[in-house]
Amino acid sequence: QKEVEQNSGPLSVPEGAIASLNCTYSDRGSQSFFWYRQYSGKSPELIMFIYSNGDKEDGRFTAQLNKASQYVSLLIRDSQPSDSATYLCAVTGGGSNYKLTFGKGTLLTVNP
Amino acid sequence: DGGITQSPKYLFRKEGQNVTLSCEQNLNHDAMYWYRQDPGQGLRLIYYSQIVNDFQKGDIAEGYSVSREKKESFPLTVTSAQKNPTAFYLCASSPLGGHRPNEQFFGPGTRLTVL
Numbered sequence A: 001q002k003e004v005e006q007n008s009g010p011l012s013v014p015e016g017a018i019a020s021l022n023c024t025y026s027d028r029g030s031q032s033f034f035w036y037r038q039y040s041g042k043s044p045e046l047i048m049f050i051y052s053n054g055d056k057e058d059g060r061f062t063a064q065l066n067k068a069s070q071y072v073s074l075l076i077r078d079s080q081p082s083d084s085a086t087y088l089c090a091v092t093g094g095g096s097n098y099k100l101t102f103g104k105g106t107l108l109t110v111n112p
Numbered sequence B: 001d002g003g004i005t006q007s008p009k010y011l012f013r014k015e016g017q018n019v020t021l022s023c024e025q026n027l028n029h030d031a032m033y034w035y036r037q038d039p040g041q042g043l044r045l046i047y048y049s050q051i052v053n054d055f056q057k058g059d060i061a062e063g064y065s066v067s068r069e070k071k072e073s074f075p076l077t078v079t080s081a082q083k084n085p086t087a088f089y090l091c092a093s094s095p096l097g098g099h100r101p102n103e104q105f106f107g108p109g110t111r112l113t114v115l
Helices: none
Strands: A004-006 A011-014 A019-025 A033-038 A045-050 A054-058 A061-066 A071-076 A085-092 A100-102 A106-111 B004-007 B010-013 B019-025 B031-038 B042-051 B054-057 B064-066 B076-078 B087-094 B110-114
Touching: A004 A085, A011 A019, A019 A033, A019 A085, A019 A106, A033 A061, A033 A071, A045 A054, A045 A061, A071 A085, A100 B042, B004 B087, B010 B019, B019 B031, B019 B087, B019 B110, B042 B064, B076 B087
Parallel strands: A011 A106, B010 B110
Antiparallel strands: A004 A019, A019 A071, A033 A045, A033 A085, A054 A061, A061 A071, A085 A100, A085 A106, B004 B019, B019 B076, B031 B042, B031 B087, B042 B054, B064 B076, B087 B110
16 A cells, blocks of 8 residues: 655744645655645645655745655745645656555644 | 636535536546545545546545546546545546646535535
8 A cells, every 4th residue: 555644733833934844655666746735625736746856946845855765845935824724745656657645734834 | 717627516415315526627638536535534536537438446436436438527426335425525637648747636626515
């Protein structure tokens, strides 16, 4: 059974701080990694994807991937109250497997 | 506007009834997916389809059925065999090739409640 693990939180940070969200996965063949943001009562929205080891930056968001450690993280710089949401980590399997396995999500609260 | 639509937004079902949730996409995506989300459980895959007239069971397919007669449409039927259907149902689609395969886009969801 492929697993994706996230700390459920809640993670609470002050406005302007860096929020760090972590995710580990069990399938060594996983090739694609995604971070979704989900506001309460709404559907998930893709905010970052990463395929290669290292860092990928997009505005205030940075995704970090370490395949050897089977670890992917999301950093949110200059956190804003509007970033308060649940963040879901999702991972594909190896080969031609297009299915995503989701973690249970981490609830982030940014305090003004 | 391109996107994924789901209807209805809210659905109430009496015990013993079958209900069908609609999902339509105009993104020209080959693959479509159905997920169920319960509080604190994350997203669990019910069924997925990569091509018209073909679909595969996900992790929790029991009590559900789907069809894929058109590329744009992937309806989900929640049958009376599903013992605990109250949940938030999410439909998604993705391309299977190109620059960013596997990237799944979600519809707004249908919240199903059993009375």
